[in-house]
Amino acid sequence: MKTNHPPSPDALLAFDALARHGSFTAAADSLGCAKSRVSQLVKQLELELGTVLVLRNTRRVALTEAGQRLAIHARQLREMLDRVRGDVGNVQDCVEGPLVISSASAFAQFLLVPILSELSNQYPGLEMQLQVENRLQDPVAEGLDFCVRTRNVYDDGLVAKPLGFMRETVYASPGYLAQAPRLEHPEDLCLHRVLYDSSKAPSETVEWALEKDGVYVRMPVRPVLSCNQYSPLVSGAVAGCGLALLPHYVANSFLATGQLVPVLPGWSHDCWPAFLVYPYRHPLPRKNEVFIQHVVPRLRALLAAEPQTA
Incomplete structure (x- = not known):
């Protein structure tokens, strides 16, 4: 009985194999299935289309006129599917095309952009x-x-590759230190101007929490400039505006030129891990694998590096 439903792709591919090979046995061998399966799919096509497609006898199979016309469409379907496989395979294997990456601003500016x-x-x-x-x-x-x-980073649908740890320490410009009160212990912070990271968790008291050799102190500080980004804070420190808590990857280039120097040796603020996170999928496209292989070891090396000195 003829139906209005489109023919099954599996049935059309079975018919294409039959038209190309001329026998149910050869068609089944080419498709890797049983001869009865090919026969069943062709009969299904004949019922769906409401016409005889092949004439069978003990020796050979012949296509009817309708079968010859259908063979053209079946061949086109097979060729289209072959092109799909090739096109998708090229995307999977090529190192080209878009990659969308997200990062916090300072991490992007001081670490990620040069690597990219x-x-x-x-x-x-x-x-x-x-x-x-x-x-x-x-x-x-x-x-x-x-x-x-x-x-x-905890999410069952994500992969998280550890990159290392970020730790903030105190930096200032030589010019600021030359005219500022002594600074030998965190208790001396009350005498100093401070550039404050306002992205920290808000509290009633603006303070810095510092640690050295297992000793923890929390000292109120007096911000002369607050900002939720590292870039303005490091610029203010270089300009002699005050002390700033910065990760070493932000301060390094300014340490190398002598524009900043570390203060309160051994004391540091919070330490937290960084991860490269991406959705789980297997297999990964080649461009994603190349990105991981290039970026991860370089970020790990930069985060593990000791602060530079002038």
């Missing part, structure tokens, strides 16, 4: 889109290939 530039030079077909976001993002919901996360 190096990767781009090696693979000019990559189209990397860097989104600078300080909020926690969901890579799946927001269409990200990768994001750098700190602290909270």
Whole structure:
């Protein structure tokens, strides 16, 4: 009985194999299935289309006029599916096309962008889109290939590769220290101007929590400038505005030029882990694998490095 439903792709591919090979046995061998399965699919096509497609006898199979016309469409379906396989395989294997990466602003500026530039030079077909976001993002919901996360990374649908730890220490410019009161212990912070990271958890008292050799102190500080980004804080410190708590990857280039120097040796603020996070999928596209292989070891080395000195 003829139906209005489109023919089954499996049935059309079985018919294509029959038309090409001329026998149910050969068609079944080419498809890797039983002869009875090919016969069943062809009979299904004849019922769906309401016409005889093949004439059978003990020696050979002949296509009817309707069968000859259908063979053209069945061949086109097979060729289209072959092209799909090739096109998808090329995307999977090629190191080109878009990659969307998210990172907090300071991490992007001081660590990630130079590494991405190096990767781009090696693979000019990559189209990397860097989104600078300080909020926690969901890579799946927001269409990200990768994001750098700190602290909270627990999600069954994500892979989190550890990159290392970030720790803040106190820095100042030589010019500021030359005219400022002594600074030998965290208790001396009350005498100093401070550049304060306002992204920290709010509290009634603005303070710095510092640790050295297992000894913890919390000292109220007097901010002359507050900001939720590292870049303005480091710029203010270089300009001699006051003391700043900074990760070494932010301060390093200024240490190397002598624009900043570390103070309160051995004392540091909070320490927290960083991860490269991405949605789980197997297998990964080749461009994603290349990104991981290039970026992860370099970020690990930079985060493990000791602060530079002038």
